[in-house]
Amino acid sequence: MENTSNINYHESKFMDQNGTAQTIKVPVVQELARLNNLPSIFIHKPAQTHPIPPNTSFEPIDMAQLRDNTGRVIELEKLARVSREWGMFIIENHGLDPWVVDDVKKVVKGFFELPFEEKKSSVGTYMSTDNLGYGRSFVKSADQRLDWIDRLAMKAAPKGSTDGLWVWPNNPANFRPVMERYVKAAREIMDELLQALAEAISLDKREFLQYFDPETSEINVRVNYYPSCPRPDLTMGISPHSDGSTLSFLMQFGSSNGLQVCKDNQWITVPWPCNKLVVNLGDFIEIMSNGRLKSTWHRAATQSDMDRYSIILFYNPPTRMEIGPVEDGEPIKEYKKVVVGEYMKHYYKVSPTATKEAIMFAKVS
Ligand SMILES: O=C(O)CCC(=O)C(=O)O
Numbered sequence: 208m209e210n211t212s213n214i215n216y217h218e219s220k221f222m223d224q225n226g227t228a229q230t231i232k233v234p235v236v237q238e239l240a241r242l243n244n245l246p247s248i249f250i251h252k253p254a255q256t257h258p259i260p261p262n263t264s265f266e267p268i269d270m271a272q273l274r275d276n277t278g279r280v281i282e283l284e285k286l287a288r289v290s291r292e293w294g295m296f297i298i299e300n301h302g303l304d305p306w307v308v309d310d311v312k313k314v315v316k317g318f319f320e321l322p323f324e325e326k327k328s329s330v331g332t333y334m335s336t337d338n339l340g341y342g343r344s345f346v347k348s349a350d351q352r353l354d355w356i357d358r359l360a361m362k363a364a365p366k367g368s369t370d371g372l373w374v375w376p377n378n379p380a381n382f383r384p385v386m387e388r389y390v391k392a393a394r395e396i397m398d399e400l401l402q403a404l405a406e407a408i409s410l411d412k413r414e415f416l417q418y419f420d421p422e423t424s425e426i427n428v429r430v431n432y433y434p435s436c437p438r439p440d441l442t443m444g445i446s447p448h449s450d451g452s453t454l455s456f457l458m459q460f461g462s463s464n465g466l467q468v469c470k471d472n473q474w475i476t477v478p479w480p481c482n483k484l485v486v487n488l489g490d491f492i493e494i495m496s497n498g499r500l501k502s503t504w505h506r507a508a509t510q511s512d513m514d515r516y517s518i519i520l521f522y523n524p525p526t527r528m529e530i531g532p533v534e535d536g537e538p539i540k541e542y543k544k545v546v547v548g549e550y551m552k553h554y555y556k557v558s559p560t561a562t563k564e565a566i567m568f569a570k571v572s
Pocket residue numbers: 429431445450457459465466505506507516517519
């Protein structure tokens with residue numbers, strides 16, 4: 208089981224406590240999966256899950272109703288209810304062309320099907336807070352338990368933010384235009400949802416959207432690949448975390464039943480079919496809403512005999528922007544104002560954490 212002599216490694220770069228650059232080699236999970244090899248560094252404590260509690264519903268949000276003058280009120284009520292209960296929701300009738308989504312799946316699959324050296328030479332890897340490129344994320348020490356995941360991350364907005372950096376894969380050749388077309392359509396949907404979420408909790412409809420200038424706001428794309436795993440009971444696809452985003456926009460393919468959410472201290476598999484899109488609430492919307500909305504604490508499980516891919520867009524105000532809790536006359540503020548980039552630096556510095564800890568940075572003490 209421990210023989211990893213004939214596989215390739217990612218080089219995971221990070222800053223240690225003393226601010227010194229460190230590099231750790233971690234096995235490429237895709238190759239371990241091919242050999243049915245589970246090194247002990249990937250073994251976590253067994254992860255318990257629970258069935259969906261009675262009297263909870265995870266009704267999808269119908270965007271056609273949100274766009275309809277008469278249907279909007281009821282749909283907003285549902286949006287508020289599901290967001291508060293789950294910190295995430297499924298959207299349907301969003302109008303995104305199915306072939307735009309399908310093309311994304313094709314280029315993502317095309318990338319991971321390349322031999323390791325070609326994947327590596329298709330894209331650069333970077334020492335950056337958000338771990339752009341092909342490799343790993345959140346590896347901070349040589350003895351850290353590893354997640355069963357390979358990953359590709361890039362920045363899609365603002366325009367020019369990665370000029371001079373070789374961040375996008377050049378193989379498959381159409382990877383970037385295909386992803387950018389998806390991101391453009393998704394951004395429109397997220398802007399609609401930012402307005403709807405504010406209205407749903409009785410705030411001004413521009414309360415969240417005010418931070419999102421189309422020229423300067425940020426969209427990071429993360430592609431997670433969870434190859435089939437010999438022991439899903441002993442491994443983790445992604446360890447628990449909340450997203451360092453305002454909204455995260457998720458699609459998945461290969462298999463469902465990977466995403467799990469912590470609800471009332473119990474881990475529950477999100478009933479998310481592959482043909483639907485999911486939106487997660489991130490830490491910034493918790494801060495902006497002064498805690499009326501909470502970011503989700505979630506993780507991903509692995510599966511045997513099935514590969515799973517998820518593609519996440521993290522939507523954020525510009526790094527230099529200061530955001531803060533809604534000014535609604537309410538004297539008690541649960542959160543302080545924070546500069547987005549400073550929050551993210553802290554987020555990456557502390558992650559991964561066992562509990563929802565990063566957001567303490569913005570809490571009023
Ligand atoms: O794979 C998933 O469904 C979730 C991935 C995730 O939470 C993340 O990349 O932040």
